[in-house]
Amino acid sequence: xxxxxxxxxxxxxxxxxxxxxxxxxxxxxxxxxxxxxxxxxxxxxxxxxxxxxxxxxxxxxxxxxxxxxxxxxxxxxxxxxxxxxxxxxxxxxxxxxxxxxxxxxxxxxxxxxxxxxxxxxxxxxxxxxxxxxxxxxxxxxxxxxxxxxxxxxxxxxxxxxxxxxxxxxxxxxxxxxxxxxxxxxxxxxxxxxxxxxxxxxxxxxxxxxxxxxxxxxxxxxxxxxxxxxxxxxxxxxxxxxxxxxxxxxxxxxxxxxxxxxxxxxxxxxxxxxxxxxxxxxxxxxxxxxxxxxxxxxxxxxxxxxxxxxxxxxxxxxxxxxxxxxxxxxxxxxxxxxxxxxxxxxxxxxxxxxxxxxxxxxxxxxxxxxxxxxxxxxxxxxxxxxxxxxxxxxxxxxxxxxxxxxxxxxxxxxxxxxxxxxxxxxxxxxxxxxxxxxxxxxxxxxxxxxxxxxxxxxxxxxxxxxxxxxxx
Numbered sequence: 001x002x003x004x005x006x007x008x009x010x011x012x013x014x015x016x017x018x019x020x021x022x023x024x025x026x027x028x029x030x031x032x033x034x035x036x037x038x039x040x041x042x043x044x045x046x047x048x049x050x051x052x053x054x055x056x057x058x059x060x061x062x063x064x065x066x067x068x069x070x071x072x073x074x075x076x077x078x079x080x081x082x083x084x085x086x087x088x089x090x091x092x093x094x095x096x097x098x099x100x101x102x103x104x105x106x107x108x109x110x111x112x113x114x115x116x117x118x119x120x121x122x123x124x125x126x127x128x129x130x131x132x133x134x135x136x137x138x139x140x141x142x143x144x145x146x147x148x149x150x151x152x153x154x155x156x157x158x159x160x161x162x163x164x165x166x167x168x169x170x171x172x173x174x175x176x177x178x179x180x181x182x183x184x185x186x187x188x189x190x191x192x193x194x195x196x197x198x199x200x201x202x203x204x205x206x207x208x209x210x211x212x213x214x215x216x217x218x219x220x221x222x223x224x225x226x227x228x229x230x231x232x233x234x235x236x237x238x239x240x241x242x243x244x245x246x247x248x249x250x251x252x253x254x255x256x257x258x259x260x261x262x263x264x265x266x267x268x269x270x271x272x273x274x275x276x277x278x279x280x281x282x283x284x285x286x287x288x289x290x291x292x293x294x295x296x297x298x299x300x301x302x303x304x305x306x307x308x309x310x311x312x313x314x315x316x317x318x319x320x321x322x323x324x325x326x327x328x329x330x331x332x333x334x335x336x337x338x339x340x341x342x343x344x345x346x347x348x349x350x351x352x353x354x355x356x357x358x359x360x361x362x363x364x365x366x367x368x369x370x371x372x373x374x375x376x377x378x379x380x381x382x383x384x385x386x387x388x389x390x391x392x393x394x395x396x397x398x399x400x401x402x403x404x405x406x407x408x409x410x411x412x413x414x415x416x417x418x419x420x421x422x423x424x425x426x427x428x429x430x431x432x433x434x435x436x437x438x439x440x441x442x443x444x445x446x447x448x449x450x451x452x453x454x455x456x457x458x459x460x461x462x463x464x465x466x467x468x469x470x471x
Contacts, residue, residue, distance in 0.1 A: 026091075114262065120306060152204065209226065248433055270305035395462040397449075397459070
């Protein structure tokens with residue numbers, strides 16, 4: 001087995017100062033290239049994970065630091081070993097108050113925490129950050145009692161029976177042939193295990209195992225056994241384990257009568273200060289006297305703090321050909337952000353609609369198309385397939401540049417001869433999927449609705465496909 005080394009917290013601070021002096025980002029191409037390693041290995045280095053000795057030495061040497069000053073010699077025990085996360089990493093910023101609040105609730109009576117929001121808003125990263133916060137006190141420092149189930153992974157079966165068997169096997173539970181065949185016994189065994197032992201479980205991308213219909217919405221579980229599982233999990237008189245769900249759709253079958261034991265938290269974008277923290281962490285210059293600052297603020301504002309989009313943009317600015325030059329990036333792509341600002345200003349001047357607005361926030365570069373647009377396209381594809389009227393509604397209302405009364409939205413479905421009930425169900429579907437934002441009420445008490453700038457970008461693109469579809 002190859003010898004591996006990992007960096008200490010103090011060592012990473014030294015490396016960070018050294019790379020800043022060179023004007024490099026944390027994943028600079030030249031850095032891992034000169035160190036004869038890979039970007040993935042450099043990312044693992046930053047996260048304090050063990051990497052091969054030669055790569056570790058090369059990473060330190062390339063920024064002029066003695067590797068012996070960086071290495072962490074503290075032995076790793078089984079209990080303190082690290083886990084690899086899907087989204088959480090060293091670029092995490094912000095949400096401190098929310099993290100403190102949710103961590104406290106999970107430590108107390110909240111057995112089931114449901115994080116909801118649009119694609120890329122940071123649900124998975126927040127769930128994983130909460131796992132880190134709960135690692136020492138709740139899990140007693142033992143990562144072996146942590147489990148992450150990704151419902152977006154099509155390589156693994158996602159029905160309740162298969163998942164229950166995976167979990168119980170991982171935890172060393174003895175399963176008989178009868179257990180494999182009798183799902184009632186399996187259900188009892190899993191709930192009992194969670195009650196009597198302390199586990200922390202993240203179930204990610206739950207929307208992939210939800211179904212429904214146009215009349216009642218799209219928040220039911222494909223497998224009815226999941227409903228029974230959550231009901232029994234919440235109904236137990238006491239329970240040591242905790243589950244965190246992430247989903248684009250709210251799972252409507254979570255029983256309300258046990259609401260003392262579950263919590264749901266919708267996520268919005270990063271605040272203005274958090275946006276700048278993120279840019280700073282990726283290696284961009286954001287000091288008050290920096291020429292970068294006004295452009296980064298405008299980029300953050302256009303994306304309304306959407307973490308995935310901002311990280312993709314920060315990565316592009318830090319890479320070739322821009323190499324950290326924010327002004328050059330703005331000269332190349334600033335027209336995209338100015339289009340958003342134009343729409344906002346025109347909305348303020350009472351020009352509420354703009355079907356011809358040329359929003360391309362999701363796709364104006366290759367990386368944005370790959371990492372942001374592809375995920376939002378998947379959301380819209382599911383919507384079109386599952387709930388056509390809701391899809392029509394989100395596309396048609398993309399013309400609105402600002403918040404408008406709910407009746408403005410619903411009136412668009414009259415073109416497709418939708419009844420009042422069908423209109424309400426379509427809007428409820430968008431609410432369940434967090435594709436519409438309620439920002440207040442007007443003088444008559446009617447809800448004011450709007451779309452996130454990124455969602456509107458995709459809505460306007462899809463709106464063109466609705467031409468000639470009415471009737």
